Amino acid sequence: MRYMATYDLMESFRNTQQWLGSTALSMASYPAFQLIPNPAIGWMAAWGEVAERSFRRMVAKPDWGIHSVTCNDGRDHLVQIEKVIERPFGDLIHFHVQGRETLPRKILLVAPMSGHYATLLRSTVISLLPDAEVYITDWHNARDIPVSEGKFDIEDYTLYVVDFMKHLGKDVNVIAVCQPAPLVLAATAYLAEMDPDAQPATLTLIGGPIDPGATPTEVTDFGHSVTMGQLEETMIQRVGANYAGIGRRVYPGLLQLTSFISMNLDRHATAFQEQIFRVMRGEASDHDHHNRFYDEYLAVMDMTAEFYLSTVHRIFKEHEIAENRFMVDGHMVDIGKITDVAVKTVEGEKDDISAPGQCVAALALCTGLPDSKKASHLEPGAGHYGIFAGSSWRNNIRPLVLDFIDANATPATPKKAAATRTRASKLSVAK
Template identity: 45%
Template sequence: MFYQLYEMNHAAMVPFRAAADVMRLAYRNPLNPLTHTVFGRAMAAGLEVFERATRRYGKPEFGLAETLIDDRPAAVREKIVWQKPFCDLLHFERALPAGHAPDPKFLVVAPMSGHYATLLRGTVEALLPSAEIYITDWIDARMVPVTDGNFDLDDYIDYVIEMLHHLGPDTHVIAVCQPSVPVLAAVALMESNGDPFVPSSMTLMGGPIDTRINPTAVNALAETKPLDWFRDNVIMNVPWPQPGFMRAVYPGFLQLSGFMSMNLDRHMIAQKDFFVHLVKNDGDGAEKHRDFYDEYLAVMDLTAEFYLQTVETVFMKHALPKGEMMHRGKRVDTSAIRNVALLTVEGENDDISGVGQTAAAQTICTNIPDDMRMHFLQPDVGHYGVFNGSRFRREIAPRIVNFAREHGRTSKSPVKRVIKGGKAG
């Protein structure tokens, strides 16, 4: 019922948003004398802030049409190469120059935690010049009919294994944040089964492998509430007329409320600064705000079964680091991983996955040889900086590519490992 009221409220706001947009255009029309006054700019700015604050943000585009390969522009084409009801696998197909040596092949597993895969646009953009990139494009659960069945953490792991099979041998997998646990579990299961398509290397970035280490506010919530509390308070049915009508989900708007409440003061200041930028005609500052919030405010629903199973397995029971995680009746044994190189990456100021939570993978994967493992702590970055931004492009992305080149099975090339500005081991 609450979800339906939310939808009705959005529908009721449509004429007010339309009116605000019309008035904003009027105050920005160069033929309007008020446009050139502080009053006119302030009115236009206030109307835009109102329209954007009440808008529903759709799924963003990656928009990566070009990259640089060997210092020359190369066209990039986005292509779906594998599909399931809850996920598309996208390939960023590059127009490689003649004679270009093969690059490492990466499966980037994007978080299924509220935002779309486009949150990793900067991650993909930084890796594209040096790698063949595939990324999981998770589908908004409200868009999947109930006739397509359920999707839980076990299904997530199955999807990862199926995608690795589809991509074939010598694939390198990258898990950003939430998927670190299911990706590590998938690799462990593949190794246990002697799967020939096990990835050559696995990179885990800012992930909750063991949330008992340096617990954050996100971890504390799961520790203080029983699972029934989450089921009773955050699970709702998708309202009509969405394709996923009556599917039980954790709604995106509730997730967004949680995200924003953690740093509410920063978001309020950002809105004020946006208003000031518009009044001062500071186009660059205003455009940066639009770009960030167009992505940040675009959220998707998660299936109830996936969300609840993840909360219980990862944040309440800490099943993976305890060696108690099960997948379809089989125990996930991380000590079975012997042939997959492991790189873990953390941010010094991460307030989502505390320092040490991702590095715990190095401890529980006991049988990976020392020369096939590496940990990197990036100073002065928070959670977002682990996979995006200038420091990611300059410090982290080159390490990921070099690590993959060093541990590729079909085309190994010696790479000198140089660590600057961080800690490695």
């Protein structure tokens, strides 16, 4: 019960901070206080507004906010989000552009399950929509999944991806971002042996820890410095009585967020201090840079305990993917069995989460793949976020990935797809 009490204690602390922010804003906004020329009143109102918004966002799933896209006919087309496959721990969704012919290029984005929702890839989706039919894995918050649905570890994650790829067919082009890169590589190898006709056309791995030991970072150092027993004792709790997943063992999102912020505490503290003063001066808005970033960054989800612990143990400690001895559902996966799927890796020069060398290690594991079907790219000056959602992605990496997809797609696709990209790239996407 103590683990459930700890979970509820964290939630109570968050509720209290949100209430304090709301109370400070309400009190400082009392009309009579406007007669008192005291900057402390304005500061209290600004602090309250920023605090209330920040702590409220921590338990709310962000909206995709993708309403329309400008297509090559010069018209804005509405975007409808459709659930293609519904599963207890995650769905496969499609961004259907209404009134537009189905494009030949089909892309599956595999989103990370590492604390944030799939909406973290919103800008990635927006950048790809004019040029492709875009699908994405939408993972669920573990606190909302009843215990009766069973476990969900990295093998289950891999099999979910296998099923999604099977459903979309062999003409799909898979892009795995960050954490799922090693599991998506394993899923592709699993299909190469079990169902070769269901393999994707191409596989792009962006900033993923294929071989965490290739280039150590703070993340890998942490993984080696603690034992599995310590992790289970300090990080794992049981969902409290306020949610459908009551009793489920999870790595709580609020605890994950504490870790995220502690890695760059000074930068986050400065960002919030500057935002408070912007609010005081009347320069802040709902959709300014700070709010756009932190509305997403602060929205965290619980991760199942078995997924978190198996990731640390099998990927970071035992290096099962890096040493090509990963097992899925009792079957030993051999990455060398991938012989037809073109594989590209993308890394950022200044990535401090998955440093250069960790992701490109995938190419050495693909021993059955000819060099003509292998590609890699190291983006100069780019950090982790920039290689899939920042300016580095938009200006440099995205065109390279689309060219790679076209060069290795089915024979009938590249010419038409390239023409589509040329026209669509001149148009903007409306959110």
